[in-house]
Structures are given as structure tokens and as C-alpha cells.
Amino acid sequence: MIGAILCILAGVLLGLAAGWWLPPHGRRPTLVHRGGARRILLPFSGESVSRRALDAALRLAVAEDATLMPAYLAAVPLTLPLDAPLPARAETVLPLMEAIEQRAARRDVPVDSRISRGRTSRDALSRLLDSEPVDRVVVPAGSGADAGFTPEDVAWLLAKAPAEVVVLRPGPADHEVVTGGAVRGHF
Amino acid sequence: MAMATETTTGRHREPGTRGSHKVFLGMAPGVGKTYAMLEEGHELQRDGVDVAIGVLETHGRVETARRAEGLEQIPRRAVTYRGVELEEMDLPGVLRRAPAVCLIDELAHTNAPGVEHAKRYADVADVLAAGIDVVSTMNVQHLESLNDLVAELAGVRVRETVPDRVLAHADEVVLVDITPGELLARLREGRVYPAERIDTALNNFFTIENLVALREVALRQVAESVGAQRIAYAGAVGTREESLPAIQAVGDRLLALVEPNPQAQRLVRRAWRSAARLSADLDVLWVRSSRDMSQEDERGLAALRQLASLLGAELHVIDSDDIEHAVVEFVAERGSTYVLLGRPRPATGLRRLRQSLPVRLMRRLDGVDLRIVADRAQRPEREW
Numbered sequence: 001m002i003g004a005i006l007c008i009l010a011g012v013l014l015g016l017a018a019g020w021w022l023p024p025h026g027r028r029p030t031l032v033h034r035g036g037a038r039r040i041l042l043p044f045s046g047e048s049v050s051r052r053a054l055d056a057a058l059r060l061a062v063a064e065d066a067t068l069m070p071a072y073l074a075a076v077p078l079t080l081p082l083d084a085p086l087p088a089r090a091e092t093v094l095p096l097m098e099a100i101e102q103r104a105a106r107r108d109v110p111v112d113s114r115i116s117r118g119r120t121s122r123d124a125l126s127r128l129l130d131s132e133p134v135d136r137v138v139v140p141a142g143s144g145a146d147a148g149f150t151p152e153d154v155a156w157l158l159a160k161a162p163a164e165v166v167v168l169r170p171g172p173a174d175h176e177v178v179t180g181g182a183v184r185g186h187f
Numbered sequence: 188m189a190m191a192t193e194t195t196t197g198r199h200r201e202p203g204t205r206g207s208h209k210v211f212l213g214m215a216p217g218v219g220k221t222y223a224m225l226e227e228g229h230e231l232q233r234d235g236v237d238v239a240i241g242v243l244e245t246h247g248r249v250e251t252a253r254r255a256e257g258l259e260q261i262p263r264r265a266v267t268y269r270g271v272e273l274e275e276m277d278l279p280g281v282l283r284r285a286p287a288v289c290l291i292d293e294l295a296h297t298n299a300p301g302v303e304h305a306k307r308y309a310d311v312a313d314v315l316a317a318g319i320d321v322v323s324t325m326n327v328q329h330l331e332s333l334n335d336l337v338a339e340l341a342g343v344r345v346r347e348t349v350p351d352r353v354l355a356h357a358d359e360v361v362l363v364d365i366t367p368g369e370l371l372a373r374l375r376e377g378r379v380y381p382a383e384r385i386d387t388a389l390n391n392f393f394t395i396e397n398l399v400a401l402r403e404v405a406l407r408q409v410a411e412s413v414g415a416q417r418i419a420y421a422g423a424v425g426t427r428e429e430s431l432p433a434i435q436a437v438g439d440r441l442l443a444l445v446e447p448n449p450q451a452q453r454l455v456r457r458a459w460r461s462a463a464r465l466s467a468d469l470d471v472l473w474v475r476s477s478r479d480m481s482q483e484d485e486r487g488l489a490a491l492r493q494l495a496s497l498l499g500a501e502l503h504v505i506d507s508d509d510i511e512h513a514v515v516e517f518v519a520e521r522g523s524t525y526v527l528l529g530r531p532r533p534a535t536g537l538r539r540l541r542q543s544l545p546v547r548l549m550r551r552l553d554g555v556d557l558r559i560v561a562d563r564a565q566r567p568e569r570e571w
Binding site: 067074083084085086087089090093094097098101110111112113114115116117131132 | 452460497
């Protein structure tokens with residue numbers, strides 16, 4: 001009888017201790033999610049990003065438990081200092097970043113966005129690759145006029161990037177892009 | 188005999204000191220600057236102050252002329268230029284009459300050649316130097332530094348400009364503001380220009396786009412003047428500790444409290460969006476603890492720097508182990524009116540006994556709004 005009471009008391013005490021230690025919502029506290037160890041870079045330089053490239057990057061991130069790193073490559077004109085504020089571009093880039101994050105969130109892919117500046121998009125990408133370790137770079141091939149990378153850019157990237165480069169062939173759905181239009185003014 | 192006088196602000200002034208200058212600023216003709224100046228004159232006169240009109244430009248507006256009744260007008264003087272007789276403010280006459288307060292309309296006016304000064308604002312400087320308080324008027328497009336901006340916005344370049352120092356040295360700047368719609372209604376009713384000029388005005392300068400842009404410029408200009416006065420006042424109060432309470436900005440200043448992790452990017456984006464809506468400045472602050480920075484922290488900080496510089500925001504890093512104290516000091520120093528921070532991590536163990544950072548900040552930051560930015564929220568996305 002006494003043993004049973006002691007067992008119940010021990011159980012109650014254990015329960016109280018667990019309740020004290022656990023956070024209020026009943027789950028173990030999670031560390032601030034810094035994403036997976038692997039990082040998948042998705043560079044873009046315009047006002048939109050190829051939907052195929054984004055989807056491919058997200059599929060890879062899910063498969064590899066990786067963090068998506070969308071990076072805006074800001075080409076700063078020579079007339080401005082390299083670190084000059086670019087408010088007009090911020091108006092289009094930030095909503096786009098938000099739209100990308102929302103798509104990634106639907107697939108539970110952590111995102112760690114970047115902005116890189118250079119005198120050209122290629123210069124900005126080069127600076128980014130010098131400072132950030134990445135495991136894969138996903139780029140859509142294109143004419144350069146659309147959201148894709150030109151053959152010259154792709155060739156340069158293959159030679160320069162210290163990571164696997166995934167180049168998406170041009171496809172019929174290349175006109176589909178993600179822009180910040182859906183979230184502009186709502187985030 | 189020189190006598191001590193009261194200024195328009197009720198300040199006691201000793202003889203020999205400069206008069207005080209109050210400017211009624213408007214976005215365009217017709218908003219009611221001159222009317223407001225005359226109202227001020229009547230009010231002062233009722234209070235027993237000696238008021239006289241140095242010069243009044245009614246532009247044929249009946250309401251304005253009627254409002255001037257009951258106020259003494261110092262006669263203008265005739266100036267002949269190329270055979271044409273013009274009437275200008277009689278500066279020597281004003282100085283001789285020496286009222287306590289002189290109402291002088293249209294600061295930007297160009298005088299006819301042959302009088303003391305080429306510009307009316309120079310006449311006003313003489314009047315002020317004589318210890319006479321002046322109440323005057325001007326439109327924002329006449330301000331020298333805004334001339335290019337206004338020309339770009341409105342497509343109209345004005346030739347009569349007033350140096351910025353005139354407004355900067357004014358003791359008071361009062362914005363006479365009405366909505367563009369109301370001004371257009373006044374114009375159509377013939378209360379601004381005579382009937383024959385209404386159509387031309389509506390087709391040129393008085394478009395809704397121009398007026399909205401000019402109104403914004405005028406509002407900003409006055410906000411800046413008030414901000415400059417606030418800072419000057421805070422500086423004049425004395426020590427930093429004494430001046431801190433004076434740092435109560437009328438405009439908003441946002442502070443995004445971040446850590447160099449991926450979530451910070453979203454927090455800064457949110458803060459930037461809010462700052463843009465409020466036309467406010469944005470500061471980004473990381474209170475760095477004494478622990479060593481990891482490589483990940485360094486990369487996160489570099490990413491925040493890039494983002495902040497794109498947005499034109501200022502990124503600050505303060506080394507402190509007492510985040511609450513560091514934030515409170517920073518807010519007081521910068522005059523922040525909003526603080527945005529991420530959702531705090533759930534506390535465990537003994538930390539549960541302590542209040543969360545937002546609650547502690549809320550208790551200590553009187554008059555400062557606190558906003559907790561939620562974790563990644565999914566929003567319905569429009570299909571293209």
C-alpha cells in the first residue's frame with residue numbers, strides 16, 4: 001500500500017518536473033532553426049525568378065534537408081558607391097524575397113536570403129560565392145533577357161562556382177515566373 | 188525711446204534684439220496663408236498688441252481683402268520702372284512706424300528695381316533686425332532647395348525663390364494645409380483666381396497630381412523644420428541626460444531588433460515595409476553578447492549589412508550582455524517610436540521565472556510601440 005502511494009507520488013513529482021521543464025505549449029523547446037547543413041543557392045537579378053528554377057531548388061532542398069538561399073544580385077551602376085541605398089530596387093526585390101519564402105514555407109524548407117552587390121550581376125555572384133559556402137547552385141538557362149542565365153554566364157559559373165551547378169534546360173514553361181506582386185504591400 | 192516688448196510668442200524682449208519671425212507655409216496659392224496671417228494679426232490686436240500690415244497681396248480675393256479690414260495698413264510707395272508705376276512695400280515707412288508686429292505677405296516677391304533690396308525676404312530681414320516681429324507667408328515651391336524637386340513633380344519652375352536659411356532661421360513655421368480636392372473646389376468657385384484664369388490654372392498647375400505632390404513636399408518641409416527645432420532645443424537644454432526627454436519625435440523612427448540569423452531578414456523586411464508606410468527612418472540593432480561570434484553569426488551579420496544598405500537603413504551592433512538595458516538606451520538616444528522584434532523563444536527551467544524580453548521592454552519603454560513579428564506566416568499566393 002505504502003509502495004503504491006510512493007509510486008503515485010513519484011509519478012506526480014515527475015509529471016510536475018516535466019511540466020516545469022517543458023515550455024508552455026507542451027513541446028521541447030526547439031533551437032532557432034538555422035536550416036540544414038547543406039545550402040542551395042538560387043541567384044536571380046531581375047524583378048522575378050523562374051518558377052521552374054525555384055521549384056527545382058525547393059525539391060532539392062526537401063530531398064537533401066537543405067536550406068534554400070535565394071540571392072538577389074544587385075548590379076550597382078558605376079555612378080553610385082557600391083554600398084549606396086537602392087530604394088527603388090528594394091521595392092521590387094523585398095516582395096519577391098517574401099514570395100519566395102512563402103513558397104518555401106509551404107514545403108517546410110528553411111530560407112536564408114542574401115543580397116549581393118557588384119558592378120555587374122556576375123560580379124555580384126562572384127562576391128557571393130567568395131563569401132558564402134554553398135553546396136549547389138540552381139540556375140535556369142535562358143537568353144539573359146528573361147529570368148535565365150546566358151550561355152556565357154553558365155559557362156563562367158561552371159568554371160567559378162566551388163559547388164555543384166544545376167542548370168535547367170530552357171523549357172516551355174520558362175515564361176512562368178514568381179514575382180513579388182502577390183505580396184507587395186501585404187507583408 | 189526703446190521699450191521692452193512682448194514677441195508674438197509672448198516672450199519678453201529687450202530693446203535691440205531681433206524680432207521673431209513666423210511663416211505661414213502653403214503648398215500652393217489659395218490654401219489660405221494670407222487669410223491665416225490676417226487672422227493672426229486680428230488675434231494679436233485683440234490681445235492689445237500693436238499690429239500693422241506692411242504689405243498685403245490680395246490678388247483680388249474679396250474674402251482676403253475683407254479680412255484685412257480693421258487692421259492698419261502702412262501705405263505702399265510708388266516706384267516707377269521703365270515708365271510703369273509699381274507699388275512696393277515701403278520699408279522705410281515700416282521701420283518708421285515700427286509696430287510690435289508687422290504682417291508682410293509673400294516672402295518670395297521680387298521688388299521693382301530702385302528700392303532698398305531686390306527681394307522682399309531681404310526687406311523682412313531689415314524689419315526683424317529693427318526688433319519688429321514679422322508674420323509672413325510663402326509657398327513651398329519658392330524654397331530654393333525644393334525648386335528642382337517641385338519643377339520635376341509639377342512641371343512648373345518658379346523664378347522667385349527664397350533661400351532655405353530664411354525658413355531655417357524662422358522662429359515658427361506653420362503649415363496652412365487643406366486637401367487638394369478642397370483647393371480645387373475653391374479654385375472652381377472663383378475664390379483663388381478671377382474667372383478668366385480658372386481654366387488655365389486647372390489645365391496647368393492645379394492638377395490633382397501636382398497638388399498631392401506639393402502637399403507632401405510641404406508637409407515634409409514643416410516636419411523637418413519641427414525636427415530641426417526639436418534637436419536644437421534638446422541640444423540647448425544642456426547635458427545629454429537632461430536632453431533625453433526632449434527626444435520625442437513627432438515623426439516615427441523604427442527599430443528592428445535582430446540577431447544574425449535567417450529569421451532576421453524577414454523581420455527587417457517587415458520593419459522596412461512599416462517604415463516606408465510611415466515615411467519613417469529605420470534602424471537595425473543587434474545587441475551582441477560577450478560570447479564568441481560563430482562563423483554563421485558573421486555570415487548572418489554580413490547578410491544583414493547588405494540588406495540594410497540596400498534599404499538605406501542603419502545597422503548598429505552594440506556589445507552588451509544586458510540586452511534590455513542596451514535597447515532602452517538605444518531607443519532613448521535615437522528617439523525610436525516603434526520597436527519590432529521576433530517572437531521570443533519559449534523559456535525553460537528557471538528562465539520561466541523571468542518575464543520575456545518583449546514584456547520587460549514594454550514595461551521600460553514608455554510611449555514606444557512594440558511589435559512582435561510572427562514566425563514565417565503563410566499567406567495565400569496569387570496565381571499568375
